Amino acid sequence: MPFYRIYMKEIKQITEAYQKIDFSQTRAALATVVRVEGSSYRRTGARMLVLESGEWIGGISGGCLEGxxxxxxxxxxxxNKATLITYDTTEDDPYQIGVGLGCNGIIDVLITPLDPQNPNNAVRLLQNCIDQRTPNLVVTVTNLSKKQANISLGDVFRFDNETHFNQTFPLNEIRDNILIEVQDALKNTKSVSKEYILEDGAKLILFLEVIPPAIQLLVFGSNYDVYPMVRAAKELGWRVICICNPIKMHPTLFELADEVVPKDFIPSIDTFTAAISMCHDYESDYRNLQMLLKTTISYIGLLGPKKRTNKMYVRMNEEGILLTDEQEKRIYSPVGLDIGAATPEEIALSVCAEIRATFSGRDGNRLKLRQRPIYEN
Known part of the structure; x- marks a missing residue:
């Protein structure tokens, strides 16, 4: 599974804050990390909404660059002009911003003033990505060596489909090449920067940013340990659907979860969906496993010991249901990473960490044992 760098929670926080701005009284800008070379606390796609008052939402580093x-x-x-700032933390110059962090990387940050009258300003385009359940792609102009009549530094274009992009992107001379790069980025779920030379010799650099949807977690169960699971997932910015007996649930669950639905609810599964069955009832968990195995869901977590799941495997075999290798790989039981979790809160931490590792294509091991860079793109 490819690595999914998902900043949807940050995007939601920025768009919600943007909607509350009184632009008759203040101005705002969006700072976006558009290139990272070497090590950095935040990666490409990290954002910070900046208000003229000095308040900011989000972040572009561990705190050393924000000021x-x-x-x-x-x-x-x-x-009222976009600008590209380069922070080089590889230098020994003590006057270089960010050098004390010791990240040993180069970070390009694009700062774009936000025009509330422009329906295609950077934040408004991001707002359109929030509720989508397929990856979005946003094209941002991050470098332009010569002034152009119809495109400027900081301009942003959302790729909805080829027809829409053809209508909105102004440079006919490179549009076909960009469309090829866009399809590759979406296929690989990987953001890239691409350089183009225009007919007048100008150099243009575009940041093709893939924005995956938030992870969607299906939580099956009606017991008290559902609440910390939902809280942990929501703190991570995930979309959470609790499939339970709504009558039995405390009102706080309806505030925590995105949806609380009855047991006969048929969930919609996509590439970014995970599920955990924590019913504490063998028959219920068995039915949920059967239902989920018929879908394409990539993560099926089962609470309980391994022997309980093995009992389900034996039962399926007796019922003539042959479990394929591919299906078994999608089942995570005992669910979670081995962190010694004992309380419901610790179990929720363990499970959410395993889900994130799975969607990242990582093994969940200690970083001190990792031989390769933490971020590989």
Whole structure:
């Protein structure tokens, strides 16, 4: 499974804050990490909404760049002009911003003033990505060596489909090449920067950013340990559907989860969906397993010991249901990473960590034992 870098929670926080801004009283800008070379605390796609007052939402680093980015953002707002800032933490110069972090990387941050009258400003386009259950792709102009009549630094275009992109992207001369790169990025679920040379010799760099949807977690169960599971998943910014007996559930669950639905609910499964059955009832868990195995869901977690799941395997075999290798690989039981979890809260941590590792294509081992870079793209 490819690595999914999902910043949907941050995007939601930024769009919600944007909607509350009184642009008659203040201005705002969006800072976006568009290129990282080497090591960095945040990666491409990390964002920070900056208000003229000095408040910000989100982040572009571990805290070392935000202060300087705020100053640069205020300048960009006053000039109403996008700007690209490069932070080089590989230098030994003590006056270089961010050098104390010791990240040993180069970070390009695009700062774009936000025009509330522009329906295609960066935040408004991101807002359209939030409720989608398929990967979105946003094309951002991050470098332009010569002034152009119909495109500027900081311009953003959302790829909905080829027809829409052809109508909105203004440069006919490179559109076909961009469409090829866009399809590759979506296929690989990997953001990339691409350089193009225009007919007048100008250099144009575009950041083709793939924005996957938030992980969707299906939680089957009506017992008290459902609540910390839902809370943990929501803290991560996931979409959570609790499949239970709604009559038995405390009202707080309806506030926590995105949906609370009855046991006969047939969930919609997509590439970014995981499920955990924690009914504490053998027959219920067995039915859920049977139902989920008939879908394409990539993660099926079963609470309980391995011998309980093995009993289900034997029963399926006796009923003439042959479990394929592919199906067995999708079943995670005992569910969660081996962290010694004992309480419902710790179990929720263990399970959510395993789900994230699975969607990242990682083994969940200690980073100190990893021989390769933490981030490979």
């Amino acid at each position: 300087d980015a705020l100053k640069k953002a205020r300048l960009a707002m006053s000039q």
